Amino acid sequence: MSKMLQVVDELPLDRVQLFRDVSQESLQGIIDSCDFRDLPSGQILLRPENINHELFILLSGRLSVHLEDLDSDPVAILEPGEVAGELSVLDGKPTSAYVVADEPCRVMVMPRELVWSLATVSHAAACNLLTILSGRVRKADRTITDQMLRERSFHCYGTVDALTGMHNRYWLNDMLGRMVTRSIRSGTPLAVMMIDIDNFKEFDDSYGHLCGDRAIHAVAQTILGHLRPTVLTARYGGDEFFVAIPGVVVGQALEIAERLREAIAGTEIPSSPAPLPPVTVSIGVAGVNRGQGVDDVIAAADAALYRAKALGRNSVSQ
Known part of the structure; x- marks a missing residue:
């Protein structure tokens, strides 16, 4: 039996990505020049950074593709x-992933020169090859996008306070700097508040740390x-919170702060x-002025907070 008939017997030619719409006359000599390889389950067909000069057409079984290591989840x-190995065959560079037999597999092995010969004699084969490559590129784009989304998610875990659901001080330092710069450059007002729970240590000592956490969470949710x-x-730290309101002058911010104080x-x-x-809070309000940096803005809000506490707490001051 010729190798051509072996392939047809195992897998119809129109199911082979590379052979779709390619005439059998164009394929006969190519396929007869190829070898067949049987892979036991778990055998590694391709390894990252290895030079590869062969295209592998999967006739039966299943192959998995892993980018990082064999223990990582397959990306395909x-x-x-x-087919497998098409990128390294075409560009002559080392392979970029592991390709492993998930179960017993049979592959047809097409040397690099045969791949180029087929693409030269058959327009359909050349188009199929481009389609395969574009699919790989799209798959790689999706993988990169998914990875970026995961990294953003992990970054979120590092910038969100678990107790309150608010962002934390790390995130504040980054974002507030941008807001201050934007406010000064555009001349748009920006008001800030420093909010502190009154007598929180006494509350925490009287009711316990768990109840203290509940108080912090309740205040945060009311603010939000x-x-x-x-x-x-x-959440600026401990029982302190920071608020920055773009497009608002100090007078308006004092009104907002008073409503927050009453609600809390x-x-x-x-x-x-x-x-x-219920607990009460003291709130210090300040505006952003030209020439100020982030530290200056926070210091101004903090000074206003101390003035609010000096008024007897449960109050707002600028």
Whole structure:
């Protein structure tokens, strides 16, 4: 039996990506010059950084593609009719991934010179090869995009405070710098607030750390619930919170701060068997002025906070 008939017997030619719409006359000599290889389950067909001069056409079984190592999740699964090794065959560079037999496989091995011969004599084969390559590029783009999204997700875990759901001080330092620069350059007002829970240490000592965490969470949720999504909010540290409101002058910010103070004072703190008494906050308000940096803005809000506490707490000051 000729090798051509062996391939047809194992897999119809129209199921082979590279052979679709290619005349059998163009394929006869090419296929008869190829070898066949049987791979046991677990055998590595291609390794990263190895030079490869052969295109592998999967006739039966299943191959998995791994980018990092063999223990990583596969980025692709190759089924009968698909090919492996096409990139390294065409550009002559080392392979970029592991290709492993997931189960017993049979592959047809096409040397590099035969691949180029087929692409030269058959327009359809050349188009198929381009289609295969474009599919690989699209798959690589999706993999890169997915990886970037995961990295962003991990970065989010590093910039979001787990207790409150607010961003943390690390994120604040980065974003506030941009907001201050934008405000000064454009002349658009920017108001900031430093918010501190009054007598929090006494509350924490009286009711315990778990109840103290509930109080911090309740205050944070009240702040988030009373401000627009465009407002920067962050847990500054401990029982302190920071707010930056673009497009708002100090006078308007004082009104917003007063509404926040009243809302927090009226918020019950969930607990069992009975809710905890509400806490109060003191709020310092400041505006951003030309020539100020992030540290200056935070210092101005912090100084206003101390003035609010000096008024007897549960108050707002600038």
